[in-house]
Amino acid sequence: MYDTPAVAFFDVDGTLIWHDPDANAAQNVAHAQVTPGVKRAFDRLHARGNLSFICTGRPRNLINQGLLDLNPTGLITSSGACLFFEGRKVFERTIDLDLLHATVDWLMGEGIEVLFEGTDCSAALLPNGGVYTDIPGALSVHSWEELCAATDLRFSKFSYAGDMIERVEQMGEPLRSHYTFYNLGLGAGEAGPVGIDKAFGIAKALEQLNHSTKNTYAFGDSENDLPMLRAVETSIAMGNAMGVVKAQADYVTDSAAHDGVATGLAHFGLI
Structure with a gap:
């Protein structure tokens, strides 16, 4: 057992949000929403005193209200290039x-x-x-x-x-x-x-929390999630994840289409 809260990091597209295969990627980013099951899982995660970070390739301007309504502890956006914590922007890296x-x-x-x-x-x-x-x-x-x-x-x-x-x-x-x-x-x-990825963003977030990598979790499905999965103690791939992601993960949960985030959180006793 740990004496510190768990910190869980969540990709968005293909993880928190299922992408309709009949729509293009941009349309899914613009219109797809989290399910009630994912929202309930976040509420239970927080009720147990655990912390959550959305860790996404999306920039802040594409984080919709449904994602904000999950009440995450912070946002790691633009694939690790920007961190928002306690309502303020802590850092941002941009292309030279x-x-x-x-x-x-x-x-x-x-x-x-x-x-x-x-x-x-x-x-x-x-x-x-x-x-x-x-x-x-x-x-x-x-x-x-x-x-x-x-x-x-x-x-x-x-x-x-x-x-x-x-x-x-x-x-x-x-x-x-x-x-x-x-x-x-x-x-x-x-x-x-180069060097700015989701692992970089996670390191900055844990630094803000004064939290080690112990009792940390990450959920992802795509190649840009690989650095994130390597940056935490326990890595979880979605059932719909790319093969290379599943091969690296400690655990493979259900598909995002079936609220795999909730299944994974329950498997590790976080909700």
Whole structure:
């Protein structure tokens, strides 16, 4: 038995929230919600004195009210690049401006569409023209100049459609060495600065709590959850997780479609 509360970290998409396979990834991010069963599990987790952190690839501006209504202790957003604790932003890491500019130039030259994601703003870079409509509130830009004019350029990562994963990962040096690339397994991929990942965010959160890695848990399903699963004492993969995630986890729970978070919390006696 431990004399400190448990701290549990939860991915969102494919973990707390089930993604409809008939909808694209962006539409699921915009519209999918947590179930009543997940909400009850969080209430019971907190009633026992345990702590919870949402630990997601989503930026803060895409954390919907349903997720906030889970009353987490804190938010680790943008795949570890930003931490919110007790209602305040503790830290934020963003892509260096020179690197961002060079990345936009490369994407423009390749004609690859991506969504740049920041705490306060998301902007779709559309080199081939058009308007981005998948996520309400996201801006549409068509050049570096438009991105500069429309935003504060404070982006922590960028994401892209699943059919662009191979092309994005063919990014040449020296740009490529500055990023870590992930297949999210949900019809999308993402890239963020090397060294800034969910494990980095968890370390910052535990530092705020003055809590060791003992009695810590993490739930995830995708490649960007692998650093998070390595950063805690007990790792739980969702039943719908990618094979590489299941292979690393200490325990595989039910699918997100069947409230696997609740099943996993109950298995470890946390609710």
